[in-house]
Amino acid sequence: MQLTVEFGGGLELLCDSVKIHSVNVDVPNGEEKLTMGDFLMWVSKNLIKERPEMFIKGDTVRPGVLVLVNDCDWELTGQLETTLEEQDVVVFISTLHGG
């Protein structure tokens, strides 16, 4: 599945300062859909190069990291349960850097 990931608010520093990534992610075996929960694990494994604790805490994003799926706050779409589709755009923004 083709997805676009965008990092902002300083999170891009965790992945070689690249803000926008075009990625291809498979739906996990035995599942019908790719959820944000699956995708977060994929991102932290494949895109985050350093200090993963700035991005992930437990099984979700670190508090203070905002997530938008197709420019909609993921708190409205079910957070980890949000399902992703072809061409979706996922944005992660840290609120913790800088004033």
Place this chain on the structure above:
Amino acid sequence: MDTGEKLRRGGGRLCCICNDRRAALKRPKTLQQICRECFYAVFEEEIHQVIIKNQLFKPGERIAIGASGGKDSTVLAYVLSELNKRYSYGLDLFLLSIDEGITGYRDDSLETVKRNELQYGLPLKIISYKDLYGWTMDEIVKMIGLKNNCTFCGVFRRQALDRGAALLKVDKVATGHNADDIAETVLLNILRGDIARLSRCTSITTGEDGPIPRCKPFKYTYEKEIVMYAYFKKLDYFSTECIYSPNAYRGFAREFIKDLERIRPRAILDIIKSGEDFRISTSTKMPEQGTCERCGYISSQKWCKACVLLEGLNRGMPKLGIGRTRGMSSDQMKNPKPTGAAKNIESKQCGSLDF
């Protein structure tokens, strides 16, 4: 699948204010689901109400916005210039930035402020540590290492901002401190039992007895909304960590607040409220203000803290004045004795540079 598909995001939920457009975010303060347009409207209107209710500005005043190039001050500059036009506040707005001399950090963020100057049409004044003190932060860190640099940063920045404000002849400085910042400071003041600062740190206007008052129009504005606003409006801000910001203690307090917010978003406003309500009458008196014999800046001691620190740097004894002291008289200078007073933690950590 077509309409259903379009409405899939946001669970197909409509904005609870206009009932027309698709919701784009959940407000932490109210848990309302609202669309972008309604979000812009309520976000700006709330700040306007805070300004009016607390009489932060008077018509004809000159106001400097402490501009770091970061999210808070960038959004503040944008929103204040919008509100100033929309509601005819009659303010002359300026951007005031401090150049600490941190290569690869401050020079980059100053580029952002220079773009903001053009984008928002606000005149910009940059004050540098090098000009004011003869030292850049890079040079200071080279001398003292990474351990105490935030003491220098904090003391020097506070004074630099006042000097810049005096040069601009402004009546007041507005800073981008948001609700999360204030909740964090309340918590830190509780942790260190600093009752005097606890009640003061929640004041929306401070320093009315000092050279130039400061105010915080974002006192009740959540960081999440500031970042969402900047993102949706595509405002140009800078978000790299300061390379000299090792304040782990403050970092933990911040994380704790974010954890609380996740469970109960109102926690941030509640913490501010408790800070406000802690108006315990104690014998804790803030020291009387005089002026520094050396540079004329306000000081409760013979020399202001910046002069003490500078003296240490210039004499090659940078440890002078660091840590548990609150400024020293020149007698004490010869024979420094710690007084056990707490140092100021009202400003944000060095890295965020929001004064």
